[in-house]
Amino acid sequence: MSRILLLNQGHTDNIGDQAIDAVLSTFLRSRGFDVTSAPYEEYVEGRIQLAFDGREILPRAARHMPALMDHWHRNRIRALLERMEDAEYIDAAVIGGGELLAASHRGFASAFPIWCEELAKRGIPVFVTGVSGDFRPGRSAKRFAQALRTCAYISVRDLPTERMMHDDYGVDAVCHPDVVFSYTRIFPDTVHQLPHDASLCIPVHLNAAGYNTLHLADENAYMDYMATELRSEKAADTPVIVTSTVSSEDYPEQVAQEFVARGLDAQARTGLELPAFIDLLNRTGFLLSGRMHACILGLQYGCDVHPIPYRAKLAAFASEYGGVSNLDRVSDASYTGLEELAVRLEAL
Numbered sequence: 001m002s003r004i005l006l007l008n009q010g011h012t013d014n015i016g017d018q019a020i021d022a023v024l025s026t027f028l029r030s031r032g033f034d035v036t037s038a039p040y041e042e043y044v045e046g047r048i049q050l051a052f053d054g055r056e057i058l059p060r061a062a063r064h065m066p067a068l069m070d071h072w073h074r075n076r077i078r079a080l081l082e083r084m085e086d087a088e089y090i091d092a093a094v095i096g097g098g099e100l101l102a103a104s105h106r107g108f109a110s111a112f113p114i115w116c117e118e119l120a121k122r123g124i125p126v127f128v129t130g131v132s133g134d135f136r137p138g139r140s141a142k143r144f145a146q147a148l149r150t151c152a153y154i155s156v157r158d159l160p161t162e163r164m165m166h167d168d169y170g171v172d173a174v175c176h177p178d179v180v181f182s183y184t185r186i187f188p189d190t191v192h193q194l195p196h197d198a199s200l201c202i203p204v205h206l207n208a209a210g211y212n213t214l215h216l217a218d219e220n221a222y223m224d225y226m227a228t229e230l231r232s233e234k235a236a237d238t239p240v241i242v243t244s245t246v247s248s249e250d251y252p253e254q255v256a257q258e259f260v261a262r263g264l265d266a267q268a269r270t271g272l273e274l275p276a277f278i279d280l281l282n283r284t285g286f287l288l289s290g291r292m293h294a295c296i297l298g299l300q301y302g303c304d305v306h307p308i309p310y311r312a313k314l315a316a317f318a319s320e321y322g323g324v325s326n327l328d329r330v331s332d333a334s335y336t337g338l339e340e341l342a343v344r345l346e347a348l
Contacts, residue, residue, distance in 0.1 A: 016293030097130025176337025
């Protein structure tokens, strides 16, 4: 039995990352692999946070020191690999999925090349699957390109990332829809035929660029926009539940209050973990979401999904994936990506 080290952000309080880890780990185990999950990236800069530094000035400053970030990540990764090697040999590492190749994320920009380097030193092949990211020229681009060329397999989750791989990094990658499109195929028992007696809103904090994208003046206009969407005919006057795919986030409480002030029957539910979120989707009719994985999961549970198009990937969601009628096709393509990964790993 091959032992696989699965690296992603499933340890965080982000429900989308938890769903990614659940799909990949469960699928790989179903194919006979022994899977151990580990954090792809951790908040290493938090080690210099002090009690009086409530605004996290020191950690934020550390993020702008690449050598320091690399030092911390290398020490963390080496220690983790040494502990695992003491226990049992690792046959391969799988990095994925999610936006793990985001060069604009200073933690990810440090973690990815170091993972690839340290795994290569130990003769452990790296399989990258279900990822996306963005490009930043300069030092980061050179490090990413070098690291990607050492990988045994690369599968990305969208066409822009596939083009980035080819045009900016000079590597080839296959493209399959996000692994979370396979969620209900991996976990069919989570689908229940329940009355869709609630509307669900998953707002995100927007900055000035987000307001501009939506052609809104400010947060007050943003609240008006969401309230109008939730009053649409498709929402059918159902009570509105406001929540987040980040368990620690309390923003839904503020948004629910704004909705009540605008005459909606709204309440906040915060602190949800993945199972409770899935239960909520089972009874959701109208879903208004600024989170991609909530949209992906919502389609699979029969929700009428309406993305908040403040980012390009959300604006393109309907055209790329369509509605529930196209779900089988997209889910098949996602699952094909999982099977292709398994075949590559089985060939080791």
